[in-house]
Amino acid sequence: MKVGVIGAGYAGLTLACLADKGHEVIFIDIDENKVKKINEGSSPIFEPGLDDIIRRNIGKRIWAYNDYNKLIDCDVIFICVPTPSNDDGSINLYYVRNATENVAKVLKYVNKFVVIAFKSTILPGTTISLIPIIEEISGKKATRDFGICMNPEFLKEGSAVRDFLNPDKIVIGVLDEKSKEIMLELYKWVDDRVPRIITNPNTAEMIKYAQNAALASRISFINEIANICEKFNVDILDVAYAIGLDPRIGPYFLKAGIGFGGSCLPKDLKALINAAESKGVEVIVLKSILERNEKQPYRAIELLKSVIPNLKNKKIALLGLSFKSNTDDVRESSAIKIANKLIEEGAHVKAYDPKAMENAKKILGDKVEYCKSPIECLKDSDACIIATDWEEFKDIDYSKFNIPIIDGRRILDRVKAKIFGNKYKGIGWSEN
Ligand SMILES: NC(=O)c1ccc[n+]([C@@H]2O[C@H](COP(=O)([O-])OP(=O)(O)OC[C@H]3O[C@@H](n4cnc5c(N)ncnc54)[C@H](O)[C@@H]3O)[C@@H](O)[C@H]2O)c1
CATH class of the missing domain: 3.40.50.720 (NAD(P)-binding Rossmann-like Domain)
Incomplete structure (x- = not known):
């Protein structure tokens, strides 16, 4: 054809x-x-x-x-x-x-x-x-x-x-x-x-929105549970694994982190909420999914500030700019939101992404320093935020840098993370 x-x-x-x-x-x-x-x-x-x-x-x-x-x-x-x-x-x-x-x-x-x-x-x-x-x-x-x-x-x-x-x-x-x-x-x-x-076309259209809303709801749900876990010395990875074994829940899309981004989930949720309200439908659940997601990137900043309260003139290594790994797409990326917040707090942002640097430059311009490698990014930095789950970020020997690591995607191996002691912070992480 x-x-x-x-x-x-x-x-x-x-x-x-x-x-x-x-x-x-x-x-x-x-x-x-x-x-x-x-x-x-x-x-x-x-x-x-x-x-x-x-x-x-x-x-x-x-x-x-x-x-x-x-x-x-x-x-x-x-x-x-x-x-x-x-x-x-x-x-x-x-x-x-x-x-x-x-x-x-x-x-x-x-x-x-x-x-x-x-x-x-x-x-x-x-x-x-x-x-x-x-x-x-x-x-x-x-x-x-x-x-x-x-x-x-x-x-x-x-x-x-x-x-x-x-x-x-x-x-x-x-x-x-x-x-x-x-x-x-x-x-x-x-x-x-x-x-x-x-x-029919109407149903096909609704299937797409309902599916995206369902996926977004799982992410916001697990992120909120992760935020609660941190306060009770419970690791979200243990909880997510266990609840995922229930076939009514299943193991997918239960990865806690700094929120969903990309060109689809946020804008499709907004469109569905807007369209529903224009028809007089009371929308409660969908709005809360978005609200949790809009706040979630800044959890990484909160964790960072728990170890460095004043970020002014601090050099922060930001690993990852794309909204997820294996793409160069930075639309609605939590990493970009974090970069902007760090800049607002007076920090100097050193950023690295294997594929998304060019797209990120179109948004962040010269407000951040772009590094050629994760190592260049980490060198001489005061702390690091891992913002995207790129595979290559898992293998870095962070111990060489002796700086706080904020794991926004929970990509570090738990055994390695424990070695850092209180220098390691992650979404839904517990040292126990
Ligand atoms: N990105 C995804 O993963 C994904 C998945 C499923 C559905 N969608 C949906 O698909 C649609 C496109 O998303 P995308 O991420 O591919 O967007 P995109 O911005 O990556 O690509 C859209 C392309 O359309 C071109 N374009 C715009 N107006 C045009 C016109 N009048 N004639 C010809 N070309 C034109 C743009 O130049 C651009 O290359 C959206 O509705 C999105 O919600 C996207």
Whole structure:
């Protein structure tokens, strides 16, 4: 099949995987640099495995353009553009509308049935609300001349390729049989045992929001339990392990730390809260998930101040800037929030991240010192905060530096951590 992808970002680029499954993938992006990078055979973002997929398919099964007219022969066109928050938390649909209108302009000249499939995370009702716009611009009729589909994406940045290739479900929200058949054909390569959830667009949209809210709730829950544990000399790792053995709870997403970030969970929660309240729904639980998360990064500062009360002119090594390991994405990163707070307190921040330095510079500018290695970062520093769970941070011999270590991600081996005595502090850590 010929697949168009509007928006070659973290979600859209992962559709490059379809090239390895025999489909042709045409990326359309307004960012010339991204288009150029893809055509040179490499990924414009860091995502394990993506570079290789693009390199082996470029010019054969993958192409990139900034011209929507290249979509003319496509069977499916995915819309993967951003859906950021407005200042009041509501969803900003500017990019989705713009991309949809541009697709509709091309649709006017298309002579076959094409499915316009949304992967952008959009609120229930949005996909259907876009139909009149597409019909008016294209002069075509939905379900007769073209199909629409909400096909949410559940990948995790850092393991996006693996997640896309091994989904736990495929959600297809459609209004007609033909669109359903085309979407099922597109995902034919996915193991037969993986459930295909065929539903309407509104339900597909809600599934995505509910899933993100559920994931966020687990993180805020375990973070709050971790904060309580610290006061009772209990280690959260023991508690999380034990409760995770109950099959009703399960072991995943129970890692205490300095909060969730990234482009999805915070903004999707905000959008859901805003949309629910606009319909008169009383929202209590979702708001508290966000509230816990907004405060959680600063727990690292509190722990730091328990050993260094005044941070003025102190050199603080900040290990990690991305919102999680294995990505260069710094959107809503707790590490960036910590950096800004440290600067506000008068500290000198020495930062290091294996992949996210360039993106972090766009936000933090020259307010922090960027180091070439974790060792350079730690050298001559007064304390260290581990803000991202990069694997390489686990193997550092912190004992050489003899400074307080604030483990915001609980990545240090417990035996090693104990050796530091009261120089080691971690979220939900107990020395007992
Ligand atoms: N990042 C994820 O892990 C993830 C996972 C699931 C769903 N999503 C959803 O996917 C959507 C995209 O997220 P992302 O993280 O990939 O965003 P992103 O910012 O990484 O990428 C979006 C891309 O769209 C391009 N773009 C914007 N407007 C355009 C237009 N009119 N025409 C063509 N290109 C345009 C931008 O240049 C950019 O390259 C969001 O709704 C997000 O919630 C993201």
